[in-house]
Amino acid sequence: MPPACPQCGLENTYADGDAFICPDCGLEWPSTAAEPEESAPSDSTVRDAHGQPLADGDAVILVKDLKVKGAASTLKKGTKIKGIRLVDGADGHNVDCKTDLGSLWLKSEFLKKA
Numbered sequence: 001m002p003p004a005c006p007q008c009g010l011e012n013t014y015a016d017g018d019a020f021i022c023p024d025c026g027l028e029w030p031s032t033a034a035e036p037e038e039s040a041p042s043d044s045t046v047r048d049a050h051g052q053p054l055a056d057g058d059a060v061i062l063v064k065d066l067k068v069k070g071a072a073s074t075l076k077k078g079t080k081i082k083g084i085r086l087v088d089g090a091d092g093h094n095v096d097c098k099t100d101l102g103s104l105w106l107k108s109e110f111l112k113k114a
Contacts, residue, residue: 046086046094052113054095056085059114066110071101080114 002013005022006029013022021028046054049063059082066075085096093105 046108048112049109050112054084054086054108054111054113058084060084060095060097060111061114062110063112064110066106068101068104073101075099075101075104081111084111 002011002015002020004011005013005020005025005027007027008022008025010022010024012024013020015021015031016028019028019030048054048060054060059080062075062077062079062081065077068075079099081097081099083097087094087096087105089096089105092107092109095106095108095111097104097106
C-alpha cells in the first residue's frame with residue numbers, strides 16, 4: 001500500500017514507476033525503493049573518448065579538429081593540452097583547459113588521456 005502524501009497527509013496516493021503521486025495535491029516524490037539508487041552517486045566520472053577516467057591535472061590529446069566559436073583558428077587533432085580541470089559545464093562541456101586560443105571549455109568525448 002502506498003504511503004500517505006507527505007505534503008497534504010491524504011492516503012489517496014498511488015505508485016507510478018519509481019515515484020508516488022498524490023492526485024489531491026499533485027505532489028510527486030520518489031518511492032523508498034528508488035531512493036537508494038537516486039541517492040547513490042551515479043557514474044559521474046568524466047571519461048575520455050576511449051572510456052578512460054579523467055582527473056584534474058591530466059594531460060589530454062584532441063581526437064578531432066574542433067572549430068572554436070569566436071576564433072578564426074581551429075584546434076587541430078593531436079594537439080596536447082596539459083593541466084585540465086574538470087567542471088560541470090553547460091551542454092556537456094566538462095573540461096576546462098588553456099590552449100593557444102585561450103581558456104576554453106571542451107567536451108571530454110573529443111579528448112583522449114595522454
